[in-house]
Amino acid sequence: MAAIGFVVLGLAGLIIGGELLVRGAVSVANRLGLPPLVIGLTLVGFGTSSPELVTSLQAALAGAPGIAVGNVVGSNIGNVLLILGLTALLAPITVQPAAFRRDGSVMILASALCLGAVWSGEAGRLVGAGFVVALAAYLAFTLIVESRAARSEAARVYAAEAEAVPGPEQPVWLALVTAVGGLVVTIFGARYLVSGAVSLAEAAGISETVIGLTIVAIGTSMPELVTSVIAIRKKQGDVALGNVLGSNIFNILGILGVTALVHPLAMPPEILAFDIWVMCGASLLLVLFAWTGWRIGRREGGVMLAAYIAYIAWLLA
Template identity: 40%
Template sequence: MLVEIGMLIVGLFILIVGGDLLVRGASSIALRSHISPLVVGLTIVAFGTSAPELLISIKAALDGSPDMTMGNVVGSNICNLGLVLGITAIIGPIKVQADSIKIDWPVTMGSSLLLYFVVKEDVAMIKTYEGIIFLILLIGYTVFIIRKSRRETKAKMGLEEADVDVPAPSRSLWKDIFRIALGCLGLYFGAEWFVGGAKSMATSLGVSERVIGITVLALGTSLPELVTAIVASVKKETDLALGNLMGSNIFNILSILGITSIIQDIHVSKQIIHHDMVAMLIVTLILLPMMLYKRSVGRISGAILLVLYVVYTYTVII
């Protein structure tokens, strides 16, 4: 068991480092090519930070472990809104931006419902053409967000740029290329070790790959978001936390499952459809009244979300 745990920890570390190197290298090249930091932040950075989850999902699907693929995505979405948002709100109330109510939540709920009805009506499978539809929807959503952000930024600052967290460009093109290559290698080998350790752990513990995907993989890939959210909450800089978490959920469904299903049809077990996806829909639905009440997700709401996550995880494990 120690070997499997070691593979998980090392694999996750290499995945995170690989994703960071990929983001820095690609962002630097894009900025040097005079692409707006706003566009870089909403495309390259967003994609790069989800690259570990994407590689894990593709690796699991190709290895014949679709429950790990679906468990990773669905479990991560529940973890984002239950564990991460819950802990963040308990540390300090989170202000709800107007866009979170008007745009982020409807798209998050719509993406979740789309996934549910696709697998429920289509013999429990996400096929290639459905993955293409997911990606088209993601591109449309991203273009909409970029245009909206540009308009708002111009109105506020008279500039095209926005205050987004984008790594500064380096002075050397070859350094950027080296970062991208090293990042891709890190993502590949990190996914190999992380998924391999998870499958070995499932065998050793005698539990299903679905359980490992929803608990170990989902929690592991959500750790960066958890750490970032906790630090932001302690610094009382949580204004964008809610939108970022819902954006991550949208990206998980439309991008990760979209790309993975284009490479390999994803079979979905009945347990994931009738238990885990329903839990994801419930947590997302419950979030709306919390957001509308006083336009703030407070400590009581955070405690409710955290309890729901703990109860859900308990029902998965037993």
């Protein structure tokens, strides 16, 4: 029972802390006059992925690579099949071709790099550094291109991601306190979650990797779900899609990269045997659905959601 309590407490801390961190950081950026394009592409992307980052770091340092890697792979699977599936069921998503061609291609490339790292059996500091450099290059290129075409559809999507962050504007000092407080809550939430997840895996007789792929991955993906639901309620389905694409890119290049840079990761054999292929398959399925008519409808959303339910059932069988 204590393990379950730690998991619940940790998930609550991650959700609350992640939201406070994003709200505070975006409010500070707005007060400092940063363009919405920059805020949406960087702060919102990093902020909504902060639960995954802190959790994977905590898990790696605690000697639980199954949770660290499973969190990243499971979050990417959940982002596409669960979050985007639910979003498309609520309202069909219109795909902006220019933004999707670039970000969708980068997501596929990042997925291929993740597959290579898992296939090699270990992600060392060199691999981690390469991932981080690749993420920095992607962000720099996107900012340069979209800043020159500030009225493009892609720039509008990134700016709308910043506007999708809920909450009133705050004075700079209060926004800073909110962001720092959110980071602290996220760190403690991750600590409780990892501790509870390890204990729960031992008590239930299942692997840490499965816990990472399911409970931990779903929990740390809640900020992306909130952002996507807010966007779809504002009839901005392309923002929800951009949020998922950006999150998946950040998860692999940023979270897996930083985690491997801080603490080299041994790749769990279970991930190579099954889950990495599901992640790559989900990415390709998203590309297929998006390119057929530049629209993800309710039928495609239903297929995604059904695939996710089948995947979880397979893991827990």
